[in-house]
Amino acid sequence: MINKAIYLLFAFCLWLLIIGKAGKPGPEYYTLKLPDSLPKPVYDFSKNPLTKEGIALGRYLFYDPKLSKDSSVSCGFCHQQFAAFGHFDHALSHGIMGRVTSRSVPTLFNLIWQKDFMWDGGVNHLEVQPISPITNEDEMGMDLKELITRLQGNKTYKRMFKEAFGTEEVTSQRMLKALSQFMATMISFESRYDSVMRHEPGVTFTAEEQGGYKTFQQKCASCHKEPFFTDFSMRNNGLPYLPSMNDIGRMKITNNTADYLKFKVPSLRNILVSSPYMHDGRFFDIFQVFAMYDHGQEKGNTIDPLLKNGIPLSEKEQRQLYMFLNTLTDKKFINNKDLKEIMIED
Amino acid sequence: MRYWLLLFCLFILQWADAQLLKVCLQHTVNGQPVVLGKTNYQNAAGDTFNITKFQYYLSNFSLTDSSGKIVKLSSECFLIKEGDEASKKLSFTNLPAGQYKSISFMVGVDSLLNCTGAQNGSLDPINGMFWTWNSGYIMMKLEGTSPSSHLPEHMIQFHIGGYRAPHMTQRWITLPLSVPVKSGQLILRLNADIAILLNGISFRQSAGFMTPGTAADKIADNYQHMFSVGWHNNN
Numbered sequence: 001m002i003n004k005a006i007y008l009l010f011a012f013c014l015w016l017l018i019i020g021k022a023g024k025p026g027p028e029y030y031t032l033k034l035p036d037s038l039p040k041p042v043y044d045f046s047k048n049p050l051t052k053e054g055i056a057l058g059r060y061l062f063y064d065p066k067l068s069k070d071s072s073v074s075c076g077f078c079h080q081q082f083a084a085f086g087h088f089d090h091a092l093s094h095g096i097m098g099r100v101t102s103r104s105v106p107t108l109f110n111l112i113w114q115k116d117f118m119w120d121g122g123v124n125h126l127e128v129q130p131i132s133p134i135t136n137e138d139e140m141g142m143d144l145k146e147l148i149t150r151l152q153g154n155k156t157y158k159r160m161f162k163e164a165f166g167t168e169e170v171t172s173q174r175m176l177k178a179l180s181q182f183m184a185t186m187i188s189f190e191s192r193y194d195s196v197m198r199h200e201p202g203v204t205f206t207a208e209e210q211g212g213y214k215t216f217q218q219k220c221a222s223c224h225k226e227p228f229f230t231d232f233s234m235r236n237n238g239l240p241y242l243p244s245m246n247d248i249g250r251m252k253i254t255n256n257t258a259d260y261l262k263f264k265v266p267s268l269r270n271i272l273v274s275s276p277y278m279h280d281g282r283f284f285d286i287f288q289v290f291a292m293y294d295h296g297q298e299k300g301n302t303i304d305p306l307l308k309n310g311i312p313l314s315e316k317e318q319r320q321l322y323m324f325l326n327t328l329t330d331k332k333f334i335n336n337k338d339l340k341e342i343m344i345e346d
Numbered sequence: 347m348r349y350w351l352l353l354f355c356l357f358i359l360q361w362a363d364a365q366l367l368k369v370c371l372q373h374t375v376n377g378q379p380v381v382l383g384k385t386n387y388q389n390a391a392g393d394t395f396n397i398t399k400f401q402y403y404l405s406n407f408s409l410t411d412s413s414g415k416i417v418k419l420s421s422e423c424f425l426i427k428e429g430d431e432a433s434k435k436l437s438f439t440n441l442p443a444g445q446y447k448s449i450s451f452m453v454g455v456d457s458l459l460n461c462t463g464a465q466n467g468s469l470d471p472i473n474g475m476f477w478t479w480n481s482g483y484i485m486m487k488l489e490g491t492s493p494s495s496h497l498p499e500h501m502i503q504f505h506i507g508g509y510r511a512p513h514m515t516q517r518w519i520t521l522p523l524s525v526p527v528k529s530g531q532l533i534l535r536l537n538a539d540i541a542i543l544l545n546g547i548s549f550r551q552s553a554g555f556m557t558p559g560t561a562a563d564k565i566a567d568n569y570q571h572m573f574s575v576g577w578h579n580n581n
Contacts, residue, residue, distance in 0.1 A: 047463065124481040127463035131471055131478045145472040172472050176464035253480050255513075255559045 027051035027164055035189050035198075038227065041112035043126055043184060048177045050184060053164040058182025060160060061175060064344045066150060068140035070096050075133065075179075076341050078105045082334050084270035085109065085186065091281030095139035102245055104281030106266065107274045109188040109333060110228055119263045119279040121234050122253040126183065127176045148172055156346055188269055188333040189227070196327070197227075205327065212324025215317045220268070222306055229268040229328065235304040236261040238297030239278055247280065260302045269328050286325065290318045365441045367419065368533045369407070369449075371426055371434040372576060373400060376541045382429045389541065391548035395492035395502060400428040400540065401475070402486035402569075403468070406452040407438065410520075412445040423455050425468040425475065441532070447523055449534065453569050454485035454516035460509040480557070482507050485515045486569060488543065495553035502549055506565045508558025515562055517570040523578055535576035542572040 030050040034041075048054075061067065065074040078093050079085040085108035087093060093105045103119050117123040123132055133139040134147065151157045151170045158168040165174050193213075195203040205213060216224075225231040234250045241261060250259035263279045277283040283292070293311040297303070313321065333339075373380040375387040375397075383398050405423040408416050419438040427433045459465060460482045469476075475484045484507040491500045508515045521536075545568045555561045 044462075118479075122480040123478075124461045125463045128471070128476075128478070128481055131476070135478055145474075148472060171466060172470055173464040173466040180463075255557065 026166070027053040030055060032185065032187065034187065035194075038189070039113070042115050043112035043180070045184075048127070048180060050181050051164060053160070054178050054181040055185055057160045057164045058178040058180065059339075059342060060156075060344065061179050062182055063341050066154075066344070067134055067142060067147060068096050069142045072096055073140050074344075075130065078133075078139075079108050081336075081339055081341065082273065083107070084188070084274045084330075084334055086274035088274075089276070089284075091276050091284075093139065095133075095136070096141045099138040099141075101136070101138045102247055103279050104276060106264075107270060108183060109186045109269065109330075110267065111186065112184050113228060114232055116232075116264075120250045120253050121264055127180045130176060130179050131172075144172055148175070151175065154346065186333075186339060188330040190332040191269065191330040192327040193324075194330075206323070208320050208323040209327055211316075212320035212322070215313070215321050216324055219311050219313070219317075220321075223265045223304075224268045230265045233265055234259065234262040235265055235307075236300065236302045237263075237265075237293075238299055238303050238307050238310070239263075239282075239292065240296070240298040241300070242280065242282075245280055249279070258302060261300060262302060268325060270330055270334065271325050271328060272322075273329055273334060286322060287318060290321065294318075365439060365443070366531045367409075367438040367441045368531070369436040369438075370533065370535050371436075372535060372537045373428050374537060374539050374541075376539070380428055380540065387540070389544045389547060389549070391494075391550070393492050393494035393549040395490050395494075395549060397428070397488065397490040397540070399487060399489040402426055402453060403455050403475070403483065404436075404451050404453060405455060406450075407436075408450045409441070409446040410448045410450065412447050415444075416450075417442060417444070417446075421456075423459070423468050425473055446532075448520050449523065449575070450518065450520040452516055452518055453566075453573075455483040455509070457509045457514070457516070459483070477505075477507060482509045482558070485566070486543075488540065492549040492553065494549040496550070497553045501553065503554035503556065504565060505554075505556040506562045506569070508562055510558070513558040513560070513563055515558070515566040517566050519570060519573055521573060521575050523575060533579040535578065537574050537576045538569075538572050539574070540572070543568050 028051055030052050032050065061075075063074050063076045065071045065077070067074060073096050078087045078090075080088055082088065087105035091104055092100050092102065094100045106119065111126055114126070115124075117126065117129045118132065123129045131144065134142050135144055148170055157170060161170050161174060162168045164178055192203065196205055223231055223233065223235060236249070239261075248260055250262035251257065253259070272286065275284050275286065277286065277289050283289050290313050293307070294313045295310065297307065297310050299308060378385065378387060380397055380400060382400075383396060386394050386396050388394055403423050403425055406421055407419040409419065410416050419440065424436055425433060455469065459469060464471075469483070471478070475487065476482070477484060484505045486504075486506045488502070488504045490502050492502050493500055495502050497503070506515050543565065546564065552561070
């Protein structure tokens, strides 16, 4: 009789153990779907494996205005999905209390292949990139320590950090890793150009687009290299220097005069939905960009050797180029439900 | 049986205790101890100044024994802050028995840790020792005021960093121990002299810089020589 009771008790304990385990599962791993033809990402996922909960936390953080000093500006405030996470219609990014910075909002996608960040390449890793806009006085103006304290006191975050990382502890490292997980899922390789390249049935370039692609390959592709449509380098493209802005570009980071007026080569993917253009957003129309390369450059000492004779573009070439660039818009990406803004309620 | 167990525990404790190295940091200016905000000091250029903040990273501690073998103690980065006594006392518990003739360490943070993403602990960017606009750690920070400074509020502000060639500010330091010491409970007093850190600096000409570059490299060359072993004690 006693033996039986012991067995029953043992079985009951075992059952409790199993139920208990099932009740608190670890985070669920998530695999990014990437086309096979792409090179290996630069971002090291082994140190921050993607999980559904990690991505969800990153998305929540991305759209939470509490990350700014006066809770008015979130990351998504400037990085708008319909503009490929650039800032629609704003030449210069702006932040809390109406403050304005000196550069335009870069688009966000395919970041896991990018070695350095910002227009001057001053930030060396995806994970530490968000610290810049969060703490910059003219953007979110928030003290990092104060932010961590703010998140620690929030019930939703306690729950979400626990789901993503196993405990409620909020650290800057966890916050930055979660943000990186979400940003890692911003992948854009579903444009019509991609379908054409993959020989998907029924998808072809029109004659105009094909002409534009040829012009692109001849005149743009050495810097705006496929498949990313950038080679991630820093160059002086001959954009005239504006004394009122006094932006010396990469030289601010390296103190090297050879880097004067050099800025990151932006991707041309989603280019027609992410105007305005250039590091200071001075061109609202892509045809102004064509015109600059055709006849509007300022050729200083550091001008890129590939661009020192400009890029002559006839009217026809410009029109066809526009048609081609239009095929680089990834509608699936800018409408991707998993990246959409979410309401932050507390 | 119980006594044996107790003896065994005592033995383990004894053994663990015997392997301890403590490094205590002390900050001075020309022999005068540093007191934040209060004391006035003078640099070689004759400028009077006070210090409101002095903090820096030390990492990669190792000892060299009498046969020349290097014993790595820890790859941990310690953030030393004047005014925070706990941060000025470092303990290493994994010191093997032996005779040691010198101690080596790095001022600053390994290049790799400067460029591999979000870090934790002493390297957490909330400690205010990380540059956000030009990624990388501030290896050493000295702030204060001096009537000679032309900056607002007469402040002096030196943030020394840079991990990429040609402007690298990490420095390796090896200091001999005056007599070879046996491991035991070894306590080591390291003195850092800010007068040496400020060698060649006149606040009238330059009261601060906060970017990687030649000026920061010079200060790094200075801090390579600012440390000395005050005394050590072998129990």
